[in-house]
Amino acid sequence: MTEVAESVAGRMPAASRTRRMAGGPRLRRLVPALYIAFLLVPIYWLVNMSLKTNEEIVSIFSIWPKHPTLANYMVIFTDPSWYSGYINSIIYVVMNMAISVTVALPAAYAFSRYRFLGDKHLFFWLLTNRMAPPAVFALPFFQLYSAVGLFDTHIAVALAHCLFNVPLAVWILEGFMSGVPKEIDETAYIDGYSFPRFFVKIFMPLIASGIGVAAFFCFMFSWVELLLSRTLTSVDAKPIAATMTRTVSASGLDWGVLAAAGVLTIVPGALVIWFVRNYIAKGFALGRV
Amino acid sequence: MDKTWNNKGWFFVLPVLALVLFSAAIPLMTVVNYSVQDTFGNNVFFWAGSEWFEELLHSQRFHDALWRQFLFSAIILAIEVPLGIGVALAMPRKGWGVPVCLVTMALPLLIPWNVVGTIWQIFGRVDIGLLGHTLFGLGLDYNYVRDPLDAWITIIVMDVWHWTSLVVLLCYAGLVSIPEAYYQAARIDGASRWAVFRYIQLPKMHRVLLIAILLRFMDSFMIYTEPFVVTGGGPGNSTTFLSIDLVKMAIGQFDLGKAAAMSLVYFLIILLLSWIFYTVMTNAGAERGRATGGEGGR
Numbered sequence: 001m002t003e004v005a006e007s008v009a010g011r012m013p014a015a016s017r018t019r020r021m022a023g024g025p026r027l028r029r030l031v032p033a034l035y036i037a038f039l040l041v042p043i044y045w046l047v048n049m050s051l052k053t054n055e056e057i058v059s060i061f062s063i064w065p066k067h068p069t070l071a072n073y074m075v076i077f078t079d080p081s082w083y084s085g086y087i088n089s090i091i092y093v094v095m096n097m098a099i100s101v102t103v104a105l106p107a108a109y110a111f112s113r114y115r116f117l118g119d120k121h122l123f124f125w126l127l128t129n130r131m132a133p134p135a136v137f138a139l140p141f142f143q144l145y146s147a148v149g150l151f152d153t154h155i156a157v158a159l160a161h162c163l164f165n166v167p168l169a170v171w172i173l174e175g176f177m178s179g180v181p182k183e184i185d186e187t188a189y190i191d192g193y194s195f196p197r198f199f200v201k202i203f204m205p206l207i208a209s210g211i212g213v214a215a216f217f218c219f220m221f222s223w224v225e226l227l228l229s230r231t232l233t234s235v236d237a238k239p240i241a242a243t244m245t246r247t248v249s250a251s252g253l254d255w256g257v258l259a260a261a262g263v264l265t266i267v268p269g270a271l272v273i274w275f276v277r278n279y280i281a282k283g284f285a286l287g288r289v
Numbered sequence: 290m291d292k293t294w295n296n297k298g299w300f301f302v303l304p305v306l307a308l309v310l311f312s313a314a315i316p317l318m319t320v321v322n323y324s325v326q327d328t329f330g331n332n333v334f335f336w337a338g339s340e341w342f343e344e345l346l347h348s349q350r351f352h353d354a355l356w357r358q359f360l361f362s363a364i365i366l367a368i369e370v371p372l373g374i375g376v377a378l379a380m381p382r383k384g385w386g387v388p389v390c391l392v393t394m395a396l397p398l399l400i401p402w403n404v405v406g407t408i409w410q411i412f413g414r415v416d417i418g419l420l421g422h423t424l425f426g427l428g429l430d431y432n433y434v435r436d437p438l439d440a441w442i443t444i445i446v447m448d449v450w451h452w453t454s455l456v457v458l459l460c461y462a463g464l465v466s467i468p469e470a471y472y473q474a475a476r477i478d479g480a481s482r483w484a485v486f487r488y489i490q491l492p493k494m495h496r497v498l499l500i501a502i503l504l505r506f507m508d509s510f511m512i513y514t515e516p517f518v519v520t521g522g523g524p525g526n527s528t529t530f531l532s533i534d535l536v537k538m539a540i541g542q543f544d545l546g547k548a549a550a551m552s553l554v555y556f557l558i559i560l561l562l563s564w565i566f567y568t569v570m571t572n573a574g575a576e577r578g579r580a581t582g583g584e585g586g587r
Contacts, residue, residue, distance in 0.1 A: 028379050029379075029381070029386075031375065031376055031379035032376055032379055032380050032381070032386075032390055035376045035394070035453075035457075036390070036393050036394065038450065039393060039396065039397055039450060039454070040396075041419065042408045042419075042420075042450065043397075043400075045408070045411065045412050045418070046408050046412075049411060049417070057417050058416070058417065061417070061422055063419075102304075103304040103305050103308055104305065106302075106304065107301055107302045107305040109301055110298035110299075110300075110301035110302050111298075111302075112292075113292060113293070113298075114292055114293060114294070114295040114297065114298035114301075115293065115294045115295070115298070116295060116297070116298035116299055117296055117299070122302060122306070123567075124563070124564070124567050125309075126305070126309065127563055127566070127567055128559070128560055129309060129313050131507050131559050131562070131563045131566070132313070132511075132556065132559060133510075133511035133531070133532050133535075133555060133556075133559060134511070135511065135513055135531075135532035135533075135536050135555075136317075136320065136535065136552040136555055136556050137313075137316050137317075138539065138540065139320075139539040139540060139545070139548065139552075140315075140316030140317070140319040140320055141312075141316055142540075143319060144315060144316055144319065159308075159311070159312055160312060162308055162312050163309070163313055166305055166308055166309060167309075220399055223401060224400070224401040225401075225402070226402055226403045226513075226514045227513055227514060227532075227536070241401050241402075241403045241404070244404070244407065245403055245518060255411065255417060258407060258411075262404045262407050262408065265404050266396075266399070266400050266401075266404065269396070269399025269400065270396060270399070273392055273395055273396065273399060274388075274392060277388055277391040277392050277395065278391070280391065280395050280398075280458050281458040281459050281497070284398070284455055284458065284459065284504065285459055285462075285500045285501075285504070286500075286570075288570055
């Protein structure tokens with residue numbers, strides 16, 4: 001009894017001391033708020049610039065657009081050299097996503113359920129590909145895809161991005177699959193399910209969120225990559241990222257259109273981020289949180 | 290989980306193996322091929338042995354790029370890790386603030402890397418950028434195109450802006466996994482805020498923090514697009530990191546043998562780091578397995 005009384009008595013000052021040393025709840029809220037402000041200000045500036053005309057950008061310095069205009073966005077949506085960049089990017093990103101997740105699913109299942117000759121070495125080798133600097137692969141990819149006649153096609157970029165996306169998908173899916181108890185597989189076999197039927201009807205719904213997260217991360221890492229996609233394309237499959245860098249070097253002046261193009265590349269990520277918000281950490285940590 | 294020994298696993302792995310052999314092993318062999326040969330053009334190659342490697346390992350240019358790369362990664366880690374932990378500790382644990390924080394903080398992670406470069410290129414300009422204009426207004430002689438120090442600061446701030454959220458999100462994932470009972474026990478013991486951090490939160494974050502540090506190190510070690518867009522490696526060579534230097538050499542100058550030798554050295558460094566990463570990841574996984582196994586037995 002006395003012990004309990006003591007601990008209760010001891011708790012009050014300790015609790016208030018804890019709060020004081022953490023700087024109080026107000027300061028506690030200030031840190032994330034300041035950090036988010038730091039993150040959003042540069043993005044705001046890009047949006048701000050995309051709504052101004054070039055004359056306004058160069059002549060008047062203002063925190064918000066004095067004469068907001070959508071002209072820069074109109075340029076992008078009407079000029080084929082701009083909007084085809086978006087279409088090309090989306091085509092190879094979706095191709096890459098489909099390929100990566102499809103081949104990664106069975107592999108991740110094998111890694112999460114079986115031990116086999118050389119499994120650990122193979123798993124490690126996959127990781128080294130995720131970590132490999134694209135700069136090392138830029139030139140050999142260029143030569144390889146030129147040799148097989150795939151240079152400047154969407155599939156070339158999609159296959160090249162498999163270099164880091166397939167390992168990523170395998171690792172993320174393995175993380176999710178290891179959370180599914182093995183008894184489920186065994187029960188399904190006893191119930192007379194064949195393996196493909198079990199995999200599609202029972203197992204895939206169980207790890208649906210994992211598949212979604214893996215697909216999202218494949219989409220994302222393929223979407224943000226520039227070096228390989230720029231090296232492997234020239235005209236027909238030129239991604240939006242390359243279009244942007246070349247416009248800068250060519251004219252160096254059309255800031256408004258450049259800003260608008262940048263804003264439009266942020267949109268896809270911003271649209272789907274809500275659905276994966278609870279899995280972002282897991283995805284970035286290769287399924288290991 | 291106990292896994293059964295079954296070599297049938299190889300059939301499941303086969304598609305991945307074929308794909309990665311095509312997209313990684315063949316290109317890498319091309320690199321090995323170039324690194325031991327020399328050419329006078331016309332696709333006539335002859336054996337050069339370890340010549341390229343010797344030249345590379347003695348070249349000042351490679352030493353400089355490597356040194357800049359390590360310095361950059363060290364500065365990035367020194368800033369992003371403490372900042373990330375700090376923000377994660379201060380983040381709300383429940384209520385409407387949680388999704389708002391998660392979504393806005395993840396936003397920079399999803400922006401294409403060249404757009405990150407473009408954002409900061411514009412943001413830092415003295416004539417049209419908010420940051421450059423403000424600093425200029427304060428009387429500072431800030432110009433990232435001309436001054437190497439300003440270029441470095443811009444790139445570091447940009448990387449902090451771009452990637453600190455990764456550390457925050459990982460640490461936050463570690464923090465929310467701590468049961469409330471731990472904090473109650475600490476309060477009963479009258480533990481100070483520092484003691485709570487040192488003996489409860491830090492050990493619980495240990496694993497995710499290691500992953501965050503390793504990921505940040507690896508990714509900053511192969512950074513290419515963002516500094517390429519902002520400074521193009523300049524002024525001079527002051528922000529030419531390993532990847533930028535390599536691409537300059539391979540595609541700019543078409544100096545195949547030397548670039549290939551550099552690629553291999555670069556890749557070996559990455560391989561070593563990956564091995565450390567893998568060991569840490571799998572050991573942490575084993576720890577997690579033991580921990581949950583213990584709870585199950587209780």
